Amino acid sequence: MAGKKKQKAPLSREALELVAQRFKALADPTRLALLQALFEGERTVQELCEATGTNQANASKHLALLTDQGLLARRKDGLFVRYRIDDPTVHALCELVCGSLARRFEAVRAHLVPED
Amino acid sequence: MAGKKKQKAPLSREALELVAQRFKALADPTRLALLQALFEGERTVQELCEATGTNQANASKHLALLTDQGLLARRKDGLFVRYRIDDPTVHALCELVCGSLARRFEAVRAHLVPED
DNA sequence: TGACTATATTCGCATGCGGTGATATAGTCA
DNA sequence: TGACTATATCACCGCATGCGAATATAGTCA
Secondary structure, three states, rough: OOOOOOOOOOOOOHHHHHHHHHHHHOOOOOHHHHHHHHHHHOEEEHHHHHOOOOOOHHHHHHHHHHHHHOOOEEEEEEEEEEEEEEOOHHHHHHHHHHHHHHHHHHHHHHHHOHHH | OOOOOOOOOOOOOHHHHHHHHHHHHHHHHHHHHHHHHOOOEEEEEHHHHHHHOHHHHHHHHHHHHHHOOOEEEEEOOOEEEEEOOOOOOOHHHHHHHHHHHHHHHHHHHHHHHHOO
């Protein structure tokens, strides 16, 4: 995106919509739970359902969205379909957000908890 | 988030919801346009409206959401309110996504455009 | 103090999205 | 080939969200 350091052309509305879609893919707790399980390694749908407490239909839908967005890849393995993380930025994005939230809530906690 | 390198406890549903909310704040093209303008520096609401083609009411609402999420900070300046980026991870997040999308579409372009 | 400007908030509407139950599709095996 | 298992897809529903118009609130100035 434009700004901050190098002078780049601002992103068009179309490009911003693509960026927004990418963030939207991550903007759901169920999908984040699936991703969290997948950070551990490739998993079948069933394994993901067990790991996240999601039902099969719902998991399939979310997995399809993440795959369409290019974040996951899938492969058939007999009866099974195995999903894996396909875009390394996913983990980095989550880490950035977690770090930011941790700092934010640490600042709030420090404000509320009296210093001994 | 859990996985990938160090073994951390998986995030609770509550934590995942907070992470999702943060991504959701970024999952809208109008809000991304506002952020893009703010990457250039502090701006009033009117300046942001002009930069992004958003009407005042809509901009105010989006700015409030971004501020509530801790991404922006604001200060009164007479009649004016000036907004600025308050969380440095915002720019990093956008850059990560832009990089990922650029690679993705470069790969598609390379696939479709014949090599001379 | 009233007129004006800047901004925040409210309200109504339309669209989008996540979850669930049901069904379709695909692969394996006896 | 039918039974079974794994997964994708469909249809429906209720809730969430973005937009624009209208209104409320805040600050400045003559």
